[in-house]
Amino acid sequence: MIIIRLRSGLGNQMFQYAFFKQMQAWHGADNVKLDISTYHWKVHNGREIDKIFNVDLSKDSVPSKVSLKYADVGYQFHHRVLRRLRGIKHRSYRFWKDIAFEEYKHLKDIYLEGYWNEEKYFKDVEAEIRETYQFDFNLNSEESELLELINDKESVAVHVRRGDYVKYPKAFPMCKPSYYQQAQSLLEREGKKFHYFVFSDDLDWCKQELQFLGNVSFVENPDKSAAFKDMFFMSQCKHNIIANSTFSWWSAWLNNNPDKTVIYPESALKTYGEMPRGWIKL
Structure with a gap:
């Protein structure tokens, strides 16, 4: 399974989710999931993407087994704990800038963290992303x-x-x-x-x-x-x-x-x- 961490503010969440949909298009929906376990941390307004857009994270995310309230004791320690909870091998953690673009199409059993803030990371699913990122709220x-x-x-x-x-x-x-x-x-x-x-x-x-x-x-x-x-x-x-x-x-x-x-x-x-x-x- 490929797991992608959702984190940071709204703009970054939107890039990460768009990349997630691209990875699902390449690898199949059942083989790519999101990790939303760290959203008890308050960064900007916290997890917003599913509150603002028509996004159902419950069906797309891996289950949280343990609260990671102690993860802030160290960045590397956090990843070590996170990988263990997800059943992923130690060497299967990768940061986005360490991976060539074409390599993403061939990844397996890996935990990914990053921003993927270029259009190329979701170009094949652009129409779906534009449809998803529609604002729907009442104007005063x-x-x-x-x-x-x-x-x-x-x-x-x-x-x-x-x-x-x-x-x-x-x-x-x-x-x-x-x-x-x-x-x-x-x-x-x-x-x-x-x-x-x-x-x-x-x-x-x-x-x-x-x-x-x-x-x-x-x-x-x-x-x-x-x-x-x-x-x-x-x-x-x-x-x-x-x-x-x-x-x-x-x-x-x-x-x-x-x-x-x-x-x-x-x-x-x-x-x-x-x-x-x-x-x-x-």
Whole structure:
């Protein structure tokens, strides 16, 4: 059996689940399962993917035999315990970057951990993933007005990721105001005017640093447990200026505008590798 660990925030969960469906397509549904046992750990909003999208993890996951509340005593110890619980041999743990892409089609009896945050890892099941990642929630009056404004304008979603990135700038390069200014110049180089919708976990910083955008709305989302709504609204904009963030990536990928412009920072290449065709690097 092939077991894939589901972990981290929503954007990463979406990549991991998409890769999981690709692996099922290659190896058969009965031979590929998810490990969701570590989601008592609160990372961002915890396990969200099955709460937001039509995803049934109960039929796709291996059963948890023991709570891994002691797993945080050591990363390697955690994997040793995890493999033992799953009945997997010691040498059968692999990290995603240690595996060549074509090798995934021939794997057997292995525990996989990683992010698989490139389109190639789910390209064969793209239609299924687009169908699965459909947002379904009731809009309140303010949200309905926002969606109407997004649809009426030549809208650009601007995503600014700060939060935990501020604590670890070397590990997670943040986009500077100059990046967003260059992206704006690129969009407006032919004189076209846009309405910018800024989404962020630090809107106070954005209001101070991104006023140069001019025709701009700073979108408030006071409910931190419903951050997925930001992804939805960003995906409804006609264009996207994304940050170095998987959350950003999915908002742009789920944008169905055939004429969309997506701009991403060069630092994202270290995180994602090859970006989707047509996206513009700055």
